[in-house]
Amino acid sequence: MKRFDPYLAPAVLGFGVLGFLSAEAAGLGFGPGVTGPLAWALAALALLVAALGAYRRPGGWTLFALIAALAGLAGPARPLLALAPVLAAFLLYGGLRHRLPERGAAAFWGWVFVWPSLALILVWHVLPGLFAFYISLFNKVSFITQSRFVGLLNYRILFHDPLFWRAMSNTFWYVVFTVPTGILLGTLVAVLLNERVRGLGLFRTLYFLPYITALTAAAAVWMWIYHPEFGFLNWLLGTPGFDWLHTPDGVFALLFRPLGVRLAGFWAGPSVAFVAIMAMSVWHLLGYNVVILLAGLQSIPRQYYEAAMIDGASWWQLQRHITWPLLSPTTFFLAIIGLIGAFQVFTQVYVMTPTGGVLNDTLTLTMYLYNKGFRDSDFSYASAIAVTVFWVILFLTLLQRRVLERRVTYGE
Amino acid sequence: MASRLRFLLGRALIYAVLTAGGGIMAFPFYWMLATSVKSPQEAQQAEPIWVPQRMRPANWQAAMRLGAEGGNRWWGGFAPGRTVTFFVAAGGEGPRPRVRIPKPPGAFHDPRSEGTRIAVERVPGGWRFSFTNTTHRRFRLLPVVLYLPKSYRAVRPELAPDAVRSAGDYWRMEWVNLSPGLFGYVFHNYREAWHAAPFARYFYVSFVTAGTQVVVGLFLAAMAGFAFARVRFPGREPVFLLLLGTMMIPGEVLLIPNYIVLAKLGWLDTFYALIVPWLASVFGIFLLRQFYRSLPQDLFDAARIDGASYLTLLFRIALPLAVPGLVTFGIFNFLGAYNALLWPLIVTQSPEMRTVQVGLQAFIGEAGSDYGQLMAASTMAILPIVVGYFFAQRQFVEGIARSGIK
Incomplete structure (x- = not known):
């Protein structure tokens, strides 16, 4: 039995899974449908490979190629038959189990363990990413109309779309406002909590609860707090009737108006409504930052502080020269996670301002994508937005890595 | 004496800041609970009513x-x-x-x-x-x-x-x-909200969705994570890199293609649409891989030499030792699935397939000015998670903290 290749079983397995998936995809009309003469040509090719394999290297690969040819024949017509190789791999393994070398067993089981997840991730995460780009090249992909290849036209329209730029600048302000605020407030709370306070559990629960609260419910509560007539905030600030969530004036414009400076467009800043949503978002995410930062703080060795205190360092100096640099990997992690999360903000905006606010002042990128794709049924344009967002996030993440990582002090 | 005074002042300041911050964090919850037991007239007062x-x-x-x-x-x-x-x-x-x-x-x-x-x-x-x-x-x-x-x-x-x-x-x-x-009397708004919208059905859909995602997701991630950590199979590194690469794709890119695939499969407005696309999680695989790697390799080598198969290795040795990691991922997965709004909003149309969050979102539109009922509905929506938190507080907090350490 030495002629059997230890990698035969995993290869057959992989072929079976991929064959099944592609046959299913072809059945649903994705990609070129492999039917008719093309299917026969492919089967003939597989048979040729099998014959060649048999001629060159008699043994395991021959069997594999034969199974491949059979599956190739069956695939387009009967997707379930393409699963035959999976069965074959198990039978092979069962028959050879006691003679298989260690490497063969590892190869077989490694792939058996990985395939279920890998197949799901390929189908629902990897291929859709490529598919999004593909459909963004068409004119108005929807279920009703026939679409036509238009190349990068959607992207060209997108770059001249004022609403897209509005959404982009709103999202930009959202990131700029919420991520640093969340990290700074989180650091403050975590540092204070790390001072061996009593009732740590209670405080941690208080700060952490908003994070596990569903955003939909939290947004409902904050809408009630922001209510113009009966809201708590207006009572607290003594501003009865102020409609927080329907005030489209930019905050910078409002701040600088008394100075006689008129700001408009992007420089007017996020609207009051959007800042209200940001405050709610910081409230929601703070607990996460606190917990992560607290874990980071607790991993800083106490000896550093003790040594510095013997040298007469003040509390502020301890924080500035020990805590902050040694906490920087955690802070950096939070900055990246926060950036990616903030770029996809949707739920609280959609619940609190379902129409995107007054004059689209709270329209975010994800919300614009949602509106284009699922309200206007323009899947290709929505995909163009999605792909653009992907590149922007990628670019910003890499930029952040370059700019911030130099300041990150990794321990040891 | 002066240093003692300074210390005391410092402590007082710390507690003052923490208490003030905690009060702000907790206030929306108090306001939600208080409003949820108010009558409409009490809720709609310019002057807040603290005890309804x-x-x-x-x-x-x-x-x-x-x-x-x-x-x-x-x-x-x-x-x-x-x-x-x-x-x-x-x-x-x-x-x-x-x-x-x-x-x-x-x-x-x-x-x-x-x-x-x-x-x-x-x-x-x-x-x-x-x-x-x-x-x-x-x-x-x-x-x-x-x-x-x-x-x-x-x-x-x-x-x-x-x-x-x-x-x-x-x-x-x-x-x-x-x-x-x-x-x-006390829970009037809760009962009326419960009757005003099919919340029982919403909870059923949410729990089936989140529960299946957690159970199947744990199973898949436990297997794949183990293979990446402890099985030396050919192609391990490239496949792992591919998986890590998918973490770069933001969720919003997947909305439209996955929606189209689901539509072609005829799965829209079914449990399949809610569950299947999110079963396998790269994050979970990565988390559990890290966990398995922290276990000593000798353990697995010894078992292997004694003739244990890889299945035995995974289910009898690795899994029992990785329970904290499984709990972390389970909590994360459940939170994500239960609290999600965007995806269920997209793939469901009929009220029978709404999750709690989509149901609540629809209720916000329908409840109008009855904020008492709305707050009662919101409280019900967050209740399962909050109760779970109080039962498994340590696991929640440690789980979240662990997710940040790579």
Whole structure:
């Protein structure tokens, strides 16, 4: 039995899974449908490979190629038959189990363990990413109309779309406002909590609860707090009737108006409504930052502080020269996670301002994508937005890595 | 002495800042709970009401007695043949008060208001009203509107009215339910919200979705993570890099292609659409891989030499030792699935397939100005997670903390 290749079983397995998936995809009309003469040509090719394999290297690969040819024949017509190789791999393994070398067993089981997840991730995460780009090249992909290849036209329209730029600048302000605020407030709370306070559990629960609260419910509560007539905030600030969530004036414009400076467009800043949503978002995410930062703080060795205190360092100096640099990997992690999360903000905006606010002042990128794709049924344009967002996030993440990582002090 | 004073001042400052911050963090929860037990009139006050009427023990007693008369001391109701008697203390003299049971707006025929016999009698110190259900039906609520002349002094109804308005020479007092029972009184808004939208179905959908995602997701991630950590199979590194690469793809890119695939499969508006796309999680695989790698390799080598198969290695050795990692991922997965709004919003259309969050989002639009019911619905929506948090506090916090350490 030495002629059997230890990698035969995993290869057959992989072929079976991929064959099944592609046959299913072809059945649903994705990609070129492999039917008719093309299917026969492919089967003939597989048979040729099998014959060649048999001629060159008699043994395991021959069997594999034969199974491949059979599956190739069956695939387009009967997707379930393409699963035959999976069965074959198990039978092979069962028959050879006691003679298989260690490497063969590892190869077989490694792939058996990985395939279920890998197949799901390929189908629902990897291929859709490529598919999004593909459909963004068409004119108005929807279920009703026939679409036509238009190349990068959607992207060209997108770059001249004022609403897209509005959404982009709103999202930009959202990131700029919420991520640093969340990290700074989180650091403050975590540092204070790390001072061996009593009732740590209670405080941690208080700060952490908003994070596990569903955003939909939290947004409902904050809408009630922001209510113009009966809201708590207006009572607290003594501003009865102020409609927080329907005030489209930019905050910078409002701040600088008394100075006689008129700001408009992007420089007017996020609207009051959007800042209200940001405050709610910081409230929601703070607990996460606190917990992560607290874990980071607790991993800083106490000896550093003790040594510095013997040298007469003040509390502020301890924080500035020990805590902050040694906490920087955690802070950096939070900055990246926060950036990616903030770029996809949707739920609280959609619940609190379902129409995107007054004059689209709270329209975010994800919300614009949602509106284009699922309200206007323009899947290709929505995909163009999605792909653009992907590149922007990628670019910003890499930029952040370059700019911030130099300041990150990794321990040891 | 000075340093001692400074230390004490510093501690006081720390506690002051933490308490103030904690108060701000907790306030929305308090406000949600307080509003959820308020009547509409209490909720819609310019001046906030800190302790609503429905949280006052004096009213609980009356609610319990009235509920017992109507049917049940805990949940109230207005059962056939029962008589609910209600006393309003009123000093002085004046015309006879008027009382009626309001009809639902626009109703042509209302068995409750037509089938209830109302008796009004003058008793020492006030007026007594009795309501008798002459129908054969049991009603959940007994709403009552009472017009009491303003000439009476020291008016004190046995149960505080849900709304008092001035109507000419009369006070118009309203009760949304005059035979509430204790829970029916305190949790009135909860019960009404529960009946106003199919929340039971929403919870069922949410729990099936999140539960399946957690169970199957754990199984898949436990297997794949183990293979990446402890099985040396050909192609391991490239496949792992591919998986890590998918973490770069933001979720919003996947919305449209996955929606199209689901539509072609005919899976829209089914459990498949809610569950299947999110079963396998790269994050989970990565987390569990890290966990398995922290276990000693010798353990696996020894078992392998003793003839254990890889299946035994995974299910008998690795999994029992990786329980904290599994709990972390399970909690994360459940939170994500239960709290998600965007995806279920996209792939479901019918109310039967709404998750709690989508249902709540729809309820926000439908509830209008009844903020009491809306806050009750919100409280119900977050309750499972909060209760879970209090039962497994350590696992939650450590789980989240662990996710940040790579």
